[in-house]
Structure formats: C-alpha cells, structure tokens
Amino acid sequence: MSAIFGVKRLANQERLDASAEQALVEQCRRQNFEAFGKIVDAYQSRVTGFVRRMVASGEEAEDIAQEVFIRAYQNMSRFDGRSSLRTWLFRIAYNLCVDHARKKQRIAPEFSMTENEDSIDVSDVRWDPEAIVLGDELRDVIENAILTMSEKLRTVLLLHDREELGYEELAGMLNVPVGTIKSRLFLARSHVQKAVESYRR
Amino acid sequence: MKLNPEITKKLVQEESLQMAESHELDQMLSASDGVGVTLRGLEDSEPSMAWRSGLNERLLSMHAPKRVKARVWGVTGFGTAVAVAASVFFFAKPAPTSMPSSSLASRASAEQIMLDAHRMNVFALSTGAGDGSEPLETSSEGTTHQWTEADLGAF
Numbered sequence: 169m170s171a172i173f174g175v176k177r178l179a180n181q182e183r184l185d186a187s188a189e190q191a192l193v194e195q196c197r198r199q200n201f202e203a204f205g206k207i208v209d210a211y212q213s214r215v216t217g218f219v220r221r222m223v224a225s226g227e228e229a230e231d232i233a234q235e236v237f238i239r240a241y242q243n244m245s246r247f248d249g250r251s252s253l254r255t256w257l258f259r260i261a262y263n264l265c266v267d268h269a270r271k272k273q274r275i276a277p278e279f280s281m282t283e284n285e286d287s288i289d290v291s292d293v294r295w296d297p298e299a300i301v302l303g304d305e306l307r308d309v310i311e312n313a314i315l316t317m318s319e320k321l322r323t324v325l326l327l328h329d330r331e332e333l334g335y336e337e338l339a340g341m342l343n344v345p346v347g348t349i350k351s352r353l354f355l356a357r358s359h360v361q362k363a364v365e366s367y368r369r
Numbered sequence: 370m371k372l373n374p375e376i377t378k379k380l381v382q383e384e385s386l387q388m389a390e391s392h393e394l395d396q397m398l399s400a401s402d403g404v405g406v407t408l409r410g411l412e413d414s415e416p417s418m419a420w421r422s423g424l425n426e427r428l429l430s431m432h433a434p435k436r437v438k439a440r441v442w443g444v445t446g447f448g449t450a451v452a453v454a455a456s457v458f459f460f461a462k463p464a465p466t467s468m469p470s471s472s473l474a475s476r477a478s479a480e481q482i483m484l485d486a487h488r489m490n491v492f493a494l495s496t497g498a499g500d501g502s503e504p505l506e507t508s509s510e511g512t513t514h515q516w517t518e519a520d521l522g523a524f
Contacts, residue, residue: 208424217413234424241428307411329405350394351380357404
C-alpha cells in the first residue's frame, strides 16, 4: 500500500493517450490505487493550475484541487468514457469551483463591455505570441487580467485557450449554446488583450 | 479589423447572432488565437509534496474503512454461513423412524439398573436393613455402631 501514488513521480507530467487512459480507468474501477496515482501524476498540475486561477485563495484552491481527485476516485465507476478523462476532471473541477463560489458568496464582478462600446480590435499585430516574451511582469499582468474577469468568461478562457477543450465540449459542460461559448471566449480574450496593451503603453 | 459595435452589444448581452454576425465573430476569434497561444505559455507551478501527501492520506482514509468493513463482513459472513449450514444439516435431517439397536440396548440396561436399585430399596425398607436413602453396603462402612445395654442384655 505504501507504493501508491508514487510521490517520486511528481515530475512525471505527461498527457495520457486515449488507450493508456482507458486502461488506467479500467484499473481504477477495480480500486487499483497505483493506476489512480498515474492519473493524478498526469493531471495534478493542470487541474491545480485551473483551480488556482478560478479561486482567489491559494489554500482553498489546494483543498479544492484535492477534492477533484477524491471525487474522481469515488465516481470512477460513473465515468462513461463519452468525454475524455481530462474533460471529465475539469468538469469536476469547474463544478467544485462554482460550488465554492456560491458558498463563499464571492461573486466576481461581471466584466462589462458597456464602458467602452467602441469596436474591439483583437487582431493587433503586437499580439503576436512569438513576439511577446512572457516576463514575470507581463505574466502577472495576464494572470491578474484572468482573475479580474467574470467567472463565466474566465471559465471559458481557461478551458478553451489553456486546456484546449472544444466549443462543443464546453457547451455541454456549461449547458449553454456553442454561440454563447464563442461570445464569452471573444470577450475574455479582449479583456486580456486590453490589459496587456495597457501594460505595454 | 474591427468588430461591429452592434455585435459587441449582442455578445455582452449573450443574445443570439445572425448568420453574418456569427461568421464575423468566427473571423475575430481566429484573429485572436494568439491570446490562446500566449495563455498556453503560462506555467503551472507543481503541487507541493505536502499537497500530494495530503491527497494520499485523504484517499487512504477514505479507502481504509471500506477494507475494515469488508474484512468484518467477511468474518461475520463466514460465521453466518457456517451457522446456517449447520442449522440446515441438523433441522433438515429426516426424523428417525426407528430407534437404533445400540441405543435400545443402552436404554434397557439403564432401566434394568434403575429397577434393581428400586427393588433393593424396597427390600431394605421392608426388612429394616436401611432407610433406603443410602446404599446398604456403604451405610455401615466407616462408622462404629454404638451398642446399648439393652442390646448387650439381649445376648
């Protein structure tokens, strides 16, 4: 039992391919701790990162991130494989973050575009990702921009742009039309872009 | 490349878009893909060892009671199964229709012993050789009879 979850494998972060993932899920359903440890190894960093950006408090974020894997382990038998394991884990993480926000009654201020209804330009050549060197300051600016947008926009931005979930997957997860996902993504990107432009001026 | 302000309002209000507006939004999203590339460049800090240990402990504590419970159920289940099997064996066994000969023999000898004891008892009471409450042969053993003068005079 002491060999479970090999802490020594912390650095072994790699995305699982579909067949390996399926095999691990099958083993987890038979209460195989070591198999679940491999899943934690593969996703702990991304899941923790997502939760940290969704929840302001670092300590609470860590608790929630642990809870994500606890719930996943408890409910592995319910995982039907229609979505990827990664999508399923982020769905759990998102639901826990929403529950946490409701409990804390901490509703992030809605990002409003009404202050500046001028046309939005998101095709600024200065936003060439290869031309942007992510220094510590700029990283902080982007992280702060993510934190200051509404939960709705932040969720879509992180799950689509960072975790690479598709429009349909997100629409199913958040129970909104695909068009709404696109709208939120566009507004979220605009918010980040504005923050970066302000910093660079 | 500018987004139509009317579309922007619709986006903020999360209203449905016309086909042409939707197409325009798709184009704007394609143009802003660089934001996504930049976001993917953000690093996630590794969870601490303490975090991982905490997760392991929580999972183990969640799993341990189940194992103990399973073990208890295993032991009690086995005991119950043995008890049920024994009950079935004894109670479902057909009642004997005839007494075994060995049991009859032993029963006869027991009755004979009781009958003999009764006869000896009656004999002892009628002859005054004993009060019948104790065996005749052991009643006088180990005791010295106290002769009275009348007894001696009778001789």
